[in-house]
Amino acid sequence: AQKITQTQPGMFVQEKEAVTLDCTYDTSDQSYGLFWYKQPSSGEMIFLIYQGSYDEQNATEGRYSLNFQKARKSANLVISASQLGDSAMYFCAMRGPYNTDKLIFGTGTRLQVFP
């Protein structure tokens, strides 16, 4: 069965510093996708970044990058130059192969950015 593990319940980072949020996954599938979502206190899940299992390059989207280490089954999110507005819950999620589009989520990491 597929599983996502996020071991950091909470993280603190100072404004303008970089922070890494950990995510490990477990799957026996060869084809899968990994996602990171941000959930502010308003509740909406905001898509941040996607990495396909066959992508050779690490995904980047602005200040977000995904450190994908396939052999270690890890997909850590790196946020550079943190901003106060980055304070939120962050969820790592995995999608299975083409016949299974549902997302499996981790338990999340609460990030707090302080001035």
Place this chain on the structure above:
Amino acid sequence: GAGVSQSPRYKVAKRGQDVALRCDPISGHVSLFWYQQALGQGPEFLTYFQNEAQLDKSGLPSDRFFAERPEGSVSTLKIQRTQQEDSAVYLCASSPADGGRTQYFGPGTRLLVL
């Protein structure tokens, strides 16, 4: 452009009441998903539609939960005879048929069963 919308945003129900939660996906999105998010947890999959066909309902916790998408656009999640354990945020997401299968989420409906 318009994102996924959900209504109502908040719903308080007495135990035993039926509730209906609505989701309007992004226009043209083929796939629609429902998730349940308990307090302090990550979302958990409930059910999935491709157009009007319900392809996966393996996550529905009991036969009190029912979802439909009769015309392949708007979807309704119905919970009959609500119980206190049904209290959660219900998230709807949609994704296009191509261009990657990223799911875009609505703001959720927060259900409280008293």
